[in-house]
Amino acid sequence: MDVIAGLGQGFLVALDPINLLYCFIGVFIGTLVGVLPGIGPVSAMSLLLPVTLSGTPESGIIMMAGIYYGSMYGGSTTAVLVNIPGEAASVVTCIDGHEMAKRGRAGPALGIAALGSFVAGTFSIVALMLVAPMLAKVAVAFGPPEYFSLMVLGLSILSFLTQGSMAKALLMAAVGVVIGLIGLDQINAMPRLTFDRLELVDGIGLIPVVMGLFGVAEILTNIEQQIRRDIVQSRIGSLWPSKEDLKASAGPVARGTVLGFLLGILPGGGAVISSFASYAIEKKLSRTPERFGKGAIEGVAGPESANNAAAGGAFIPLMTLGIPPNVVMALLLGAFVIHGLQPGPLMMSQNPTIFWGIVASMYVGNIMLLVLNMPLIGMWVQVLKAPYKILFPLILMFCIVGVFASGNAVFDVFVMIGTGVLGYLMRKFGYEAAPLVLAFVLGPMLENNLRKSLILSEGTFDVFVVRPISLVCLLIAAALLIAPLLPALRKKREKVALDATD
Amino acid sequence: MMLRRAEFWGGLFWLAIGAFVAWQGWLLDLGTLREPGSGFVFFWLGLIIVAFATSIAIGGLRGEGPLLGDLWRGARWRNVLLVVLALIAFGFLFERLGFVLCSLALLLFLMTVVDPVRPVISIPVSLIGAVGVWYVLEKMLLVQLPKGTWIEDFIPF
Numbered sequence: 081m082d083v084i085a086g087l088g089q090g091f092l093v094a095l096d097p098i099n100l101l102y103c104f105i106g107v108f109i110g111t112l113v114g115v116l117p118g119i120g121p122v123s124a125m126s127l128l129l130p131v132t133l134s135g136t137p138e139s140g141i142i143m144m145a146g147i148y149y150g151s152m153y154g155g156s157t158t159a160v161l162v163n164i165p166g167e168a169a170s171v172v173t174c175i176d177g178h179e180m181a182k183r184g185r186a187g188p189a190l191g192i193a194a195l196g197s198f199v200a201g202t203f204s205i206v207a208l209m210l211v212a213p214m215l216a217k218v219a220v221a222f223g224p225p226e227y228f229s230l231m232v233l234g235l236s237i238l239s240f241l242t243q244g245s246m247a248k249a250l251l252m253a254a255v256g257v258v259i260g261l262i263g264l265d266q267i268n269a270m271p272r273l274t275f276d277r278l279e280l281v282d283g284i285g286l287i288p289v290v291m292g293l294f295g296v297a298e299i300l301t302n303i304e305q306q307i308r309r310d311i312v313q314s315r316i317g318s319l320w321p322s323k324e325d326l327k328a329s330a331g332p333v334a335r336g337t338v339l340g341f342l343l344g345i346l347p348g349g350g351a352v353i354s355s356f357a358s359y360a361i362e363k364k365l366s367r368t369p370e371r372f373g374k375g376a377i378e379g380v381a382g383p384e385s386a387n388n389a390a391a392g393g394a395f396i397p398l399m400t401l402g403i404p405p406n407v408v409m410a411l412l413l414g415a416f417v418i419h420g421l422q423p424g425p426l427m428m429s430q431n432p433t434i435f436w437g438i439v440a441s442m443y444v445g446n447i448m449l450l451v452l453n454m455p456l457i458g459m460w461v462q463v464l465k466a467p468y469k470i471l472f473p474l475i476l477m478f479c480i481v482g483v484f485a486s487g488n489a490v491f492d493v494f495v496m497i498g499t500g501v502l503g504y505l506m507r508k509f510g511y512e513a514a515p516l517v518l519a520f521v522l523g524p525m526l527e528n529n530l531r532k533s534l535i536l537s538e539g540t541f542d543v544f545v546v547r548p549i550s551l552v553c554l555l556i557a558a559a560l561l562i563a564p565l566l567p568a569l570r571k572k573r574e575k576v577a578l579d580a581t582d
Numbered sequence: 583m584m585l586r587r588a589e590f591w592g593g594l595f596w597l598a599i600g601a602f603v604a605w606q607g608w609l610l611d612l613g614t615l616r617e618p619g620s621g622f623v624f625f626w627l628g629l630i631i632v633a634f635a636t637s638i639a640i641g642g643l644r645g646e647g648p649l650l651g652d653l654w655r656g657a658r659w660r661n662v663l664l665v666v667l668a669l670i671a672f673g674f675l676f677e678r679l680g681f682v683l684c685s686l687a688l689l690l691f692l693m694t695v696v697d698p699v700r701p702v703i704s705i706p707v708s709l710i711g712a713v714g715v716w717y718v719l720e721k722m723l724l725v726q727l728p729k730g731t732w733i734e735d736f737i738p739f
Contacts, residue, residue: 251634254627258603270620304657473692477685485725490676497669508653509592527623539615
């Protein structure tokens with residue numbers, strides 16, 4: 081009953097004309113950045129974070145959330161039509177989606193991507209609505225040791241699932257925590273690694289770091305290559321999939337939805353991993369796996385559903401525990417904090433309008449996306465035809481403006497340039513930015529909870545193993561960290577990374 | 583041959599960073615386990631970075647990973663260099679020349695020198711981009727952008 085009353089209250093917020101407008105702007109921009117290669121939801125959300133200050137907290141957060149799940153929709157358009165993933169979660173969609181397009185079936189590919197996304201998005205919102213209140217009740221019992229162990233688990237999962245070297249991923253996570261701790265010590269206000277610079281006393285901002293590592297680094301990587309776009313020139317045709325297509329896609333959509341939602345909840349998991357996992361499962365379950373890679377609609381339906389369901393699932397740890405499971409949620413946490421709100425177990429009782437408003441706006445946003453994506457595909461194709469040599473200077477300018485506007489400081493622009501160059505070199509040398517950014521956000525919480533736990537336990541580490549939730553988290557984290565050392569598991573992990581790269 | 587491996591140099595770079603972080607942590611005060619000090623986490627993280635970096639560098643010495651030169655083979659690295667230099671110049675001139683002039687110059691530079699576009703496109707796109715963003719942010723969203731300390735006496739708005 082609480083859920084229904086809360087949802088009713090949420091719809092009152094979501095259907096407020098100004099919030100509808102913010103939701104529309106969010107999903108529109110989300111689809112646009114999803115469509116455009118070279119700018120993803122992380123960059124767009126960083127860019128628009130300062131803009132949310134001008135409205136109410138719920139309006140700003142509704143818009144930010146819209147950008148996230150909107151980009152999941154938009155990414156599929158680029159993947160199908162251009163064979164370039166608009167954002168990372170659509171990498172798998174390129175494989176069969178673009179093959180379908182080359183065979184004159186771009187319409188059904190885009191149609192099933194939109195339909196699957198809608199089904200998965202709606203399922204994940206319903207599940208979020210039902211699971212979040214239960215988890216919030218459990219989360220009240222969490223103390224510093226549980227929070228610390230959960231964050232260690234999140235970083236371990238992310239490092240384990242990262243492509244390539246796990247040592248590099250863990251190194252990046254450690255560097256991320258260090259960067260996140262620059263500034264005043266939260267416990268005794270001692271300046272740390274500030275080098276007597278006043279700008280560093282408050283720490284390094286999330287937005288310059290994210291814009292540098294993702295936005296600027298992406299541009300630097302792209303401009304050193306000659307980008308060739310293989311846009312499908314034939315007519316897209318009817319978007320509505322045939323009866324056979326729908327029948328073939330029903331199972332993959334259902335499986336992708338559940339899988340995506342569950343992986344989305346896991347700290348460190350998320351849309352990218354779930355789409356790869358869904359593709360692998362569908363290929364394994366198929367009676368004709370040889371069709372995969374040659375235009376199988378199941379290869380589009382499953383991953384697209386999975387990445388959208390994961391986008392919804394990712395809200396759960398943020399809303400109930402206050403822990404962002406991925407970089408995008410870390411930015412959303414930033415938006416909450418800017419507005420003086422702290423997501424966590426008390427969010428639902430202290431700010432019910434905001435919690436339920438966001439949930440209800442996701443229903444509205446999902447419908448908007450379906451309406452937006454189906455008839456506007458032609459427009460998105462035109463956007464895709466804009467040459468990158470015109471797009472990248474504009475994206476770069478937006479990055480600078482977004483970073484400057486977030487803190488009104490040129491110092492932040494230099495931080496963005498520095499992290500941009502670092503991010504570019506990291507890509508060259510095979511170091512991933514995601515563990516660094518997640519650790520950067522979790523760093524202060526991680527340190528705070530570790531030190532509090534040690535103070536509470538009078539200096540013994542027993543406190544982490546005598547509490548069951550903490551123990552389970554640490555055991556799983558330890559298993560993940562040890563796994564790559566075992567030859568059989570290492571081969572399996574390398575194979576997953578290789579499949580993902582292919 | 584081993585010293586030309588990217589893994590070796592990457593590992594060495596992070597080794598230096600890790601050692602520096604651990605040293606800073608040591609200087610900051612480690613405290614005790616009962617009451618960890620400000621440098622406690624820094625010190626241990628520094629050592630963790632050193633450990634991982636060492637394993638990566640050793641991998642490089644064993645011949646793992648690509649050669650350093652291969653990372654930039656066939657790449658248009660001049661473009662990367664030009665963009666980075668343009669951004670640094672932008673950072674230094676941003677407050678002095680103001681948002682509109684700086685952005686206009688940056689856009690024109692990128693569309694003329696880095697990846698050339700015909701002037702008939704680059705000039706209007708740069709003008710609309712710089713002035714349009716300024717108008718939306720400054721006039722509609724009331725975000726304050728630098729007017730330019732060198733030129734603010736000469737501008738009427």
